[in-house]
Amino acid sequence: DAGVTQSPTHLIKTRGQHVTLRCSPISGHKSVSWYQQVLGQGPQFIFQYYEKEERGRGNFPDRFSARQFPNYSSELNVNALLLGDSALYLCASRRNNYNEQFFGPGTRLTVL
Amino acid sequence: SQQGEEDPQALSIQEGENATMNCSYKTSINNLQWYRQNSGRGLVHLILIRSNEREKHSGRLRVTLDTSKKSSSLLITASRAADTASYFCATDGGGGTSYGKLTFGQGTILTVHP
Numbered sequence: 001d002a003g004v005t006q007s008p009t010h011l012i013k014t015r016g017q018h019v020t021l022r023c024s025p026i027s028g029h030k031s032v033s034w035y036q037q038v039l040g041q042g043p044q045f046i047f048q049y050y051e052k053e054e055r056g057r058g059n060f061p062d063r064f065s066a067r068q069f070p071n072y073s074s075e076l077n078v079n080a081l082l083l084g085d086s087a088l089y090l091c092a093s094r095r096n097n098y099n100e101q102f103f104g105p106g107t108r109l110t111v112l
Numbered sequence: 113s114q115q116g117e118e119d120p121q122a123l124s125i126q127e128g129e130n131a132t133m134n135c136s137y138k139t140s141i142n143n144l145q146w147y148r149q150n151s152g153r154g155l156v157h158l159i160l161i162r163s164n165e166r167e168k169h170s171g172r173l174r175v176t177l178d179t180s181k182k183s184s185s186l187l188i189t190a191s192r193a194a195d196t197a198s199y200f201c202a203t204d205g206g207g208g209t210s211y212g213k214l215t216f217g218q219g220t221i222l223t224v225h226p
């Protein structure tokens with residue numbers, strides 16, 4: 001089975017722009033979570049979606065939004081990009097909230 | 113905020129030696145997961161240990177969990193140069209406001225010299 005996939009791999013944007021990151025979970029996984037990892041730190045939780053509903057939100061501004069589609073894939077949107085949004089954005093999926101969470105390869109976002 | 117705190121922050125050993133990394137956390141958990149990350153790429157899941165388990169093995173990995181001390185340890189035996197990576201513990205609080213959310217520590221950077 002394919003693992004979690006994310007696109008694009010790398011992205012370069014300028015301040016003020018908008019970005020959309022995409023994630024496809026492992027087949028059969030209904031939960032998708034998004035994390036931001038700044039260089040030298042551990043990942044920070046942004047959102048979790050389960051069965052297409054938002055189930056958790058981390059301490060991120062409203063510029064960050066996400067959604068989950070009927071096929072359980074997900075998008076993370078970030079508006080009005082700031083330099084500090086430069087990071088590795090990780091998507092993770094799990095079958096339910098009691099099992100392992102598996103991560104994709106991430107999208108490296110650079111904001112200039 | 114980071115719940116898990118890994119110790120040490122960096123560990124340098126020779127191939128064949130054992131590597132032990134520790135993780136402490138603050139609140140109650142449903143389970144604790146260990147991950148490996150190579151050079152800023154995606155996280156590779158290593159092992160999950162549930163709150164009612166005390167020890168778990170997977171190949172050269174051994175994880176312990178002490179919920180009374182709110183701590184866990186990851187032991188890698190007979191290390192290889194390919195084990196060089198950052199290792200993170202992540203706590204899973206389960207239901208309520210932390211439903212399904214993983215909280216990561218800062219990680220331990222392990223370097224294994226050939």
